[in-house]
Amino acid sequence: MLPYLIKSTTASDTARLVIVASDAHFRANKLKGVANWPSILGKLNDEEYCTASVMKNRYELSKLLQVMFVRELASRLLNPTPVSVTNLVMKLMVHVGKALLARTTEMESHALVHPAVEPSERDRHGRYVSCVEVAEESDYALSEERKEFSRRLWEETIEILAKIDPRVNQIISQHLLAR
Structure with a gap:
């Protein structure tokens, strides 16, 4: 999508890529020993790693990986960026008591649409947005x-x-900063 998003950018508006995240990433396990893993994705897919205690945390872990990947993508875009990338947080109401405090459909839809239409999208580039405000990610995501x-x-x-689509490397070399 990146070439098409960049092509749609105008002098007054950047293209926007809003990824729906979750505050569940705060509860993700901290991936102990990850520095010693030969492959992060390989380890997370390894039968040995997929124990019952780890598997119950899979959703939270997937959201942590997403938050971190989006931050990495944002850091690789040119500055000023032609594409504003944002992690949008949708809060999970997991406890019955909290259901009474849940937002209405109108409020929730406002939270979804806001980052796509708000004029100051560059202020949120690479950031984590909750309730239409820039918020801080988990301590691990900031470490x-x-x-x-x-x-x-x-x-x-x-x-x-790149194994699935050989154009991936070409797109990255053409549109993203090398690191």
């Missing part, structure tokens, strides 16, 4: 360890995608 983890996650994902 020093995250930088290396995000880089490896990016490289492994791009390697897989």
